[in-house]
Amino acid sequence: MTENEKFYTSILSDTSQEILLSQLIESLSETQQELVNKEWGKDYLDRLTSLSLESLKHEPILVKDEESKIQKELAELSFREYKSCIHVNSCYADINNSLDNLSSQLSILTAEIPLLETSSESFSQQTKQISLQRNKINTILEHHDNLLEILEIPQLMDTCVRNGLYSEVMDLSQHVARLVSKHSNIPLIQQIEQDVKQTMQLMLSKLISLLREQIKLPSCLKVIGYLRRMEAFDEAELRLVFLLSRDAYLQSLIHTIDKERKDPVHYLKKWIDIFREHFFDIVTQYRTIFADDVGGLASTPIYSSFIIPRSPSSPWTTASSDSNEYSSGRRNLTATSVLADYTIHILDQLTLVLAEFTPLITDTQSLSSILTQLMYCGMSFGRVGVDFRHLVTGYFEEAVERIVKKIISDGTQVFLDELNEAIKNVNIPNTWMISDKKSVNLFESIPSIRPSSSSSISSTNSSTTVTSSFTPLVILLDYPPIAYLTNAYLTAFNSLRVIAPTSLYYTLGAYLFQNLLTISESLRDYGKLLIQNNHDTTVLQGFNATFAKSFVPFITRCYVDGVYGGSLGDEAHLKVIDQAKILDTLKEFLPASINISNKVDI
Template sequence: MPVEQGSSEGVSLDNPIILPQITTAEFDELLSFLYHQWTPPPDRTERLVALLRLGNLYQIDDAKEFAITSLSTHPTVHPSLRLQLSREYSLDDWLAPAFTRLMVLPLASLSEEDVNRLGLFAYSVLAKAKETVEAHRKSVAQSFPIVHLPYRHPNCYKSWKSTWFVNPSLGSTLELRDIIYRWTEVGQILLHFPWTSWHDAMSRVAGAEMAGVCESCKPRYAHEVGEQAKSLPASLSHSPTGVLMGDDSSTLVDLLRSSEAARNSGALDDKQTPSYLSHLASLPLKELLAEPTKLSSEAAVLTTSLTQLCLNEYPTFLSLHDTSSVLSTSFDSISDSLDTLLSSIPAIENEARDFASGTKQIQEERRKANVVLEQQEKLIDILEIPRLVDTCVRNGYYQEALDLSSHTKLLLRRFPDIPMIHDVALETEQGVRLMNIQLLSSLREPLKLPALFKAVNFLRRMKVFEEEELALIFLTSRYAYVTGLLGSVEGERHDPTKYLRRYIDIWREGIFDIATQFRTIFIEASDEEVPFTLERLFSLSMHNALDSLLKTCEGVLPRIDDPTSLTSILTQLSYCSSSFSRIGMDFRPLLAPLFENAVIHIISTSVQDATARLTSQIAEAGKLRKQPSSWLLSEGAQVRRDIPANSSAHAPPAHVTTYPPLAHYLNALITTLNNVRLLAPTSILEELLDIFDKSLAECAQSFVEYSKIIVSGDPSEGRRSTDGKGQEREEEILFCAGRVYIRSIVPFVREGLVVRVYEASVAEVDAVCGSSKLVRRTLDEWDEWMQSHLNLDL
């Protein structure tokens, strides 16, 4: 609502707008009506009065009409309230019924609130009206209706008169002049019966008991009373309220017309008579006595004026007489001309027939042209149908386009012989084909289920494809859309982890949407039994989509060298499979081979790298004939033949740090084992153990070759070189390093994989694993060589 400039009302809840003319309860009732708060009928009177008041104040027509309609039929609205509302809101239809009801009610029954509603003026009018009606009833009760019958029996008439004034139980012995007016049966009817009009009262009187009246006179008296009741003045025949509010002049006119002189003269038939008589009825007695003199003087003045007019305007009257004579002569001439015209009409009719036959073809063409002109708007509507269809299709109003197409087909069936209809139908069909193309294209767009459902329903209504064909088109289109989304991440193939994660997310969302959309649109929406073809199509499409995912994983997983990323991808795929299990497509069993191969690839690569580093170091030392102390032993370390016990079963042996190349190799293998712990499929234990055993055997074989070079100087010679104490120390280092490798590194690595990662038994695994024999054979060869050349037992 508008607020005065500078006023702070209405800016916050603490300072609302004040409406001084309206109470809170009234405004609440208006809000409950405006916001359709339903209440059981009948509504409270206070609510309806509030709606009427505020509806009238704010010009809310709905509220005002609702209040007026409800109050009109409300059973508990007091007539004083109806009268007050009719006066305040100009409800004229309520005024007479409300006042009539108040006339019936005793004044003592009106409460102080009712009197306040009426006001002093209305209350005084009501009191005067009730007093007038009461006096009128009493006067009527004393009036005897004179019955004018051509033949009446004196005794019957006397009995009829006695019936009117005297109760029949008093007998007929009383003389008429000695009768004292008393309350009789008729008086009771007139004074106490709740009659609604004077006619009603007179009719009931006519039906009263008539003692002493013969059977032949009784219907005559009854008929005469009824006729007199019908001919009574209007002011006496209305209800009490009509007597109060009626026109006294009408009553006076009716009384005057009942006289024989007035009926013969017809002087009272003038429309101004009632108004003049009303004026007479309102004059005081003095002015009424002076009225005849006033009328006589006015009549004399009018007569004098009329005479003067004739004297002053006599030329006009003479001119009027001449004009009338000329007009009469003209009428005679016109009559002769009409006779001539009538005699020539037959010839004119013949000419008209000849003209009509000669212009028949022209009239037919004009008729056709007129028909075309009359139907121009309809023809234009038909010709604009193709353009409207094209516009609707291009703007996405497919429902309207189909309605127009159906209308065109109906026209074609009704008018198959009209070329224009055929042309319109062909052009409309082109628009429908464009619509078909657009709907098929929309299936390849990023639409949600409601839009896709709508598009498929439109395609169904077009009846271009069978249900199976439409289902295949839907699956193909949606899969093409998902394929496009998957192709958008091809630029991230350089990072296989990120690429595969995004690929899985897009595939999961896209394929799951396809599955739910297909089932909702084609399977669940069908009331009939779902054809096997649809189920087969759905199954094949899901298998095809799953094959694409598995092939992608198979190609990308080997490129991931981080076991942590591999674990997160497996978790992501597991969640994806769990979500697809709701539609019967749990593919978790198919993931195991992919990740087993990926784990084997990662472990094999890591172990091969560690093996390659150690064997390359050993090969380089042998090629350059480096002494073990120069590269195998850490600086300042002491060589110990005994191997100290390991402080922890899970920690690597600390004495390996004496030989850095072996320590680096062991650290690489331990890192690989830690990676295996994150994702360790039990089915590949033997393969992993074979990888580690081959690495251990290869490194041991390289160590043996290096030892042969250092000890004999020539790997082809089998004899020991003697270079003094230095040579003995180098051989000692070789011996101790080989002892650490065989007694510490090899058992720790194999137990770390079998026991600590897989929690299995080394003996049981060796029983079924062939790689353990390779390790044992290599170690035995090394031990045999040591005994034969160094006379040492590992």
């Protein structure tokens, strides 16, 4: 047989055996099928097919014998190892139960696996975040000291501001500014920046409040230096802030003396003292701190003739202000201009105070004291270009004019009241014009005027020799109305002599002449009344002669030479008091010996 035939014969033999084995297995019950091992069955089938017929016939007997043998050995084994068999059986039952439980638990485990996967993923994410936070915390811990320094900056700045350590505050502010420029996107740095800004606002208010208190020049320089470093104001605004703050302090001092308003003299003196001391400090401090960058301040005085005081509603203006300067909504302020505007404001306030309180003063002695105080103050301020003396004299002139006119008017009114009473009752001159011991022969020659050192009104010009006496004439005492009138006028002249404005010379002279002329006209009317009632006018003539020839020249001399020292000219009295007109008014009731055509030499 060839090799191919052998090969195909072996293939067919294997195939037939498998088919035969399959048919044999299928013929068995299910329980028996589970006991059959295909490998063993195949080997046994190969053995059967290789046996001879005789051997094949004896095979069932051999199988039976083998089965009996196995059964016997199994019986012996069971008898010998029955405990083990029982145990194995029990274990087999337990294993089956365990396998059943394992199967059910395995199903549950299989169902829980997706949830476990989800939880695992969530845990993994959480652990990553925790890890990141841990890394951040570790980083923070490594830089704890640096972070603590940064976090304490706002509190440290606040403490420095409250303790007045402004230089340290500025250094810390610059440090924070550098941090912001490098790390502007970090929320913590942004928060610190906000806190620092609030602290800087507190510092700004503190610095401005320092300018509203008593402060010396070195401290002013430091405060302005800090304000400039803060860059809260530009240069023009900084000047205004300085002046407004210092003015607030000045006004607070002025308000402290408001309780003295009931006493105008005392109030004005205190007001001027405060004004002199503190306004001078403001001017000097301002000119030192805000000196122009181009060689200092201008040589033009801060307060000169081209700057005039304005009303309180617009104090910060100058007479030379151009409307074009305001077209842009803001003036171009310089150290001189803004200080000049403020000076106008303060001097306007001074003039308002003088205008309010000088009319309340009733004696020239107090006016003279206040004016002297102001003159020295103005002369002192002249060193810094704020000579204001020409602004205040008008108020004192008005006050002097009012006081002197009132004294003259009161004296004249007393005389006229007595004269009008006599006219009303047609009283004869003997009853009221002369004293009890005076004779009626009064129109003889007028006594000569003799110099006297007592009770005289001294001249204001000490270098001029006064040849005439200012002692009242004795003959004036013979006529009580004239004596009282002389006393009133001399009281007015003594008040005027304390503070005698040259500008009032003609004004008061005209007023004095008007009063004398009014008295003369009333005396003339009284004389006409006496003639109408057929009364003797001899006493009246003597009274008029003394009034016109003694009283009027004496009063004129006292006014011209005694008060003003004759500094306005030898003939000035003729222009002020027209004695000829008074004589002409009384000519009908004067003694015949008096020639009214001649002028009287004083």
